[in-house]
Structures are given as structure tokens and as C-alpha cells.
Amino acid sequence: MDALSLVPFYWQVAMVFIFGSIIGSFLNVVLYRLHTGKSLAGHSHCLSCGHNLTALELVPLLSYVGLRGRCFSCRSYIPARYFLVELLTGCLFVTVWLVFVGVVPILLAWLVVAALVVVAVYDLRHFIIPDELVLALLVLALAQNGYYLWLTNKSWLVVYNLLGAGLGAAFFFLIWHFSKGKWIGFGDVKLAFPLGLLVGYVGVFSMIALAFWVGAAVSLLLLLGQHLAKRGQLPLRFRRYQLTMKSAVPFAPFLIIGFLLVWLWQIDAIALLTYGG
Ligand SMILES: [Zn+2]
Known part of the structure; x- marks a missing residue:
């Protein structure tokens, strides 16, 4: 009996999903800064007005829904890609976690899907x-x-x-x-x-x-x-x-x-x- 098995199953799924969507929001940063010479560190900001995102605006999925896909400061549209990558990564993390219990070390499997999300989206956008x-x-x-x-x-x-x-x-x-x-x-x-x-x-x-x-x-x-x-x-x-x-x-x-x-x-x-x- 490990500590996690005391948590109800649907809570475990929810936790893995939230974790995955947080990773997805990090992957969005990777996708934006890959091959642009920008470092992964530094404050996330609106691409239109440069407004620095607050902690609330960095919450995956919910912030996008709450803001109806627009910047809080200048109201310009945030690409739906940001929301979709977070959603996709959350879903993939749950799927991998459900399928690979005890088969492949879960961390390795999560790293694989995280890399694949970036590859797929990068290829769709840049053909590279x-x-x-x-x-x-x-x-x-x-x-x-x-x-x-x-x-x-x-x-x-x-x-x-x-x-x-x-x-x-x-x-x-x-x-x-x-x-x-x-x-x-x-x-x-x-x-x-x-x-x-x-x-x-x-x-x-x-x-x-x-x-x-x-x-x-x-x-x-x-x-x-x-x-x-x-x-x-x-x-x-x-x-x-x-x-x-x-x-x-x-x-x-x-x-x-x-x-x-x-x-x-x-x-x-x-x-x-x-x-x-
Ligand atoms: Zn803005």
C-alpha cells in the first residue's frame, strides 16, 4: 500500500491530468522559444502588448477559458493552439499513466509523449x-x-x-x-x-x-x-x-x-x- 492508493481513483486521474496540462503549458513556452535564440527562463508575456502574465493568467486551460481566449490587457486573441496543447498533453499524460502502469517507468513514458507533442505541433507549424x-x-x-x-x-x-x-x-x-x-x-x-x-x-x-x-x-x-x-x-x-x-x-x-x-x-x-x- 503506497500513499497514492489511498487517494480515490478519479482524484488520481484529475491530479495526473492537471500535472499534464501544466507540462503542456511549459511545452507551449518550448514551442514558442525553440530555435528563436530565446531562453526558456524569463517572464511569459502577451505577444501583442508585452503585458507580463500574472500567476492567475498562467493557470493552464482555465485562464484561457476565463479570458475567453483574449489577452487581459489588450484584448487581442491568444492562439487556440495554447489551449489545445495543454488539453492534449493533459489527456496524453492520463492515457499513458492508465496504460503503462507498471510496464514502462511512467516518467520515461511521459517524457516521450511530451517530446512528441512538441514534434507534432512544430512540424504542423514549420514543416520541420x-x-x-x-x-x-x-x-x-x-x-x-x-x-x-x-x-x-x-x-x-x-x-x-x-x-x-x-x-x-x-x-x-x-x-x-x-x-x-x-x-x-x-x-x-x-x-x-x-x-x-x-x-x-x-x-x-x-x-x-x-x-x-x-x-x-x-x-x-x-x-x-x-x-x-x-x-x-x-x-x-x-x-x-x-x-x-x-x-x-x-x-x-x-x-x-x-x-x-x-x-x-x-x-x-x-x-x-x-x-x-
Ligand atoms: Zn496583450
């Missing part, structure tokens, strides 16, 4: 995957494999995982090479390696297949949305996205969704095809 995050994920993936090795003493498993991750990355390298970087970027090639290492050799194929399926489904929905927009059946705010089949679509978010489906729930792409169809 920062190398330092890929490197951080590689260290975490090696640590997870080291932990399994220590638990099971199966060194062949780590060798297989390294080979599987290498094959996955090699597959992405070929796509990158033959599409001349149009379908995926070289960052995706690099990202595939640590993610492959984390899901292990049994999961690499499913991770890639699911990433492409989700990517194809979302691309079709976006193209459909644009078709409707051309016919004037979509609200104006969606019309600024101009997409064609050849548009560069950031692929990392799809790779990460594929990764999470396999890493968290061991979803098997072949079984889905065989039994689901």
Missing part, C-alpha cells in the same frame, strides 16, 4: 522536425530498451528492435529519396528510428501502415473540405488552406498517431485488415 527532439527521443528509446534488457535479459530483443527501427527508417528514406522529399521530409526519416525502437520490431510495420492510413484519410477529408469550400458550402475561415494532391503535408503528426496506436494499445495493422474487413 527539430533534431534535438529526435535525439531526445533516441535517448529515451535506448533507455526503454535498456530497461527491458535489465528486466528480461533478452539481448536478442534489443538487437531485433534496432534492426526493425533501422528497416523502418530505411523504408522512409526510400520514400523520401524517390519522392524527392515531396511526400515526406528527411526529418520523418530520422524520427522513424527512435519511434521504431520504442514500439519494437513487432510494431514497426503496424506503426507505418497506420500512419499512412490515417494520413490518407485526413488528406481525403481535407480535399473534400476544399471541394465543398469551392462550392461555397464551407465557412470562410477554412478557405485559406489551399490544398492539392501534391501539397506538402506535415507527416510527423500521422507517424506519431500511428506510433501511439501501436505503443499504447499494440494495434496490429495486419489483424485489422484480416478481421476488420
Whole structure:
């Protein structure tokens, strides 16, 4: 009996969620200051008027809702991204905590999802995957494999995982090479390696297949949305996205969704095809 088991279950979930959303608010700072030469320290402030945020305005999620998405001082809009990153990180922290109880050291799993939130949002905004995050994920993936090795003493498993991750990355390298970087970027090639290492050799194929399926489904929905927009059946705010089949679509978010489906729930792409169809 540890101290935590005396706390009711829903309170534990709430605490993990609050913790995750606080981390999410830190990730927003990382996302804003990454590659801008700004340090992570220093006061958070409004991007429009420079008003220093008070303690109340730094409360994750609630401050955004309370302020209705506007700066308290100048009333200019705060990007919804800030709220969504906090919400997403809170939800992912709870999910990881529920799934990985006693399987992977929870701190390691939380660090992995925190890094992935930054990768996904950064790629969506800038079409770039920062190398330092890929490197951080590689260290975490090696640590997870080291932990399994220590638990099971199966060194062949780590060798297989390294080979599987290498094959996955090699597959992405070929796509990158033959599409001349149009379908995926070289960052995706690099990202595939640590993610492959984390899901292990049994999961690499499913991770890639699911990433492409989700990517194809979302691309079709976006193209459909644009078709409707051309016919004037979509609200104006969606019309600024101009997409064609050849548009560069950031692929990392799809790779990460594929990764999470396999890493968290061991979803098997072949079984889905065989039994689901
Ligand atoms: Zn302001």
C-alpha cells in the first residue's frame, strides 16, 4: 500500500491530468522559444502588448477559458493552439499513466509523449522536425530498451528492435529519396528510428501502415473540405488552406498517431485488415 492508493481513483486521474496540462503549458513556452535564440527562463508575456502574465493568467486551460481566449490587457486573441496543447498533453499524460502502469517507468513514458507533442505541433507549424527532439527521443528509446534488457535479459530483443527501427527508417528514406522529399521530409526519416525502437520490431510495420492510413484519410477529408469550400458550402475561415494532391503535408503528426496506436494499445495493422474487413 503506497500513499497514492489511498487517494480515490478519479482524484488520481484529475491530479495526473492537471500535472499534464501544466507540462503542456511549459511545452507551449518550448514551442514558442525553440530555435528563436530565446531562453526558456524569463517572464511569459502577451505577444501583442508585452503585458507580463500574472500567476492567475498562467493557470493552464482555465485562464484561457476565463479570458475567453483574449489577452487581459489588450484584448487581442491568444492562439487556440495554447489551449489545445495543454488539453492534449493533459489527456496524453492520463492515457499513458492508465496504460503503462507498471510496464514502462511512467516518467520515461511521459517524457516521450511530451517530446512528441512538441514534434507534432512544430512540424504542423514549420514543416520541420527539430533534431534535438529526435535525439531526445533516441535517448529515451535506448533507455526503454535498456530497461527491458535489465528486466528480461533478452539481448536478442534489443538487437531485433534496432534492426526493425533501422528497416523502418530505411523504408522512409526510400520514400523520401524517390519522392524527392515531396511526400515526406528527411526529418520523418530520422524520427522513424527512435519511434521504431520504442514500439519494437513487432510494431514497426503496424506503426507505418497506420500512419499512412490515417494520413490518407485526413488528406481525403481535407480535399473534400476544399471541394465543398469551392462550392461555397464551407465557412470562410477554412478557405485559406489551399490544398492539392501534391501539397506538402506535415507527416510527423500521422507517424506519431500511428506510433501511439501501436505503443499504447499494440494495434496490429495486419489483424485489422484480416478481421476488420
Ligand atoms: Zn496583450
